[in-house]
Amino acid sequence: MDLFHQGDPSRYVLLLLDGWVKVTSVSRDGQEALLALRGPGDVIGDLAAVDGGTRSGTVTTLVPVVANVIEGTQFVDTVVGHPALALGLLRHLARGLRQSDVKRLEYVSASSFGRLAGLLTDLSERHGRPTPDGVVIDLPLSQRELATAAATSREAVARAMRALRDRDILRTGRREIVVVQPRVLRALGRTLPDDGR
Structure with missing residues (x-):
């Protein structure tokens, strides 16, 4: 279920309490990109509320979610009136910018296999559930x-997933990935050279 769509006017901010969503964006040529995954404790829609712009992406639930809905002007008024909250929001935004910078660096310095290994490592560390069989990514x-x-x-992902399974x-x-050897996967994400893709 879509919570809001790219290009929509900003009317509210969501504070996720439970569940996971994906944030996607469509380019001018119609290509959809997965920008982020967000879960409990994450704030969604804060940028549009702060700058008054439209939604920069579409937010879709991956599993059932529970969230607090905060009206946009109320969110801004609350941030302005509470310096500690404003600092927390700045830290949240700074963390997102740092993550974007790291991803851009990975994209220019790693192979497609390495980028996928890095992505799966990130998903397992941020969103995984430890089990006796490994870390389950059940998004x-x-x-x-x-x-x-x-x-x-998609073809490169299929090849890489097959190699990692082998x-x-x-x-x-079905819609589940179990990382059996997290340290090996992390090392693959850091060491594979650029393959030109």
């Missing part, structure tokens, strides 16, 4: 969504 993401998030093709680094099920 329902398609290979196409993984491909856009890793700036590569080496028992991860296992896949």
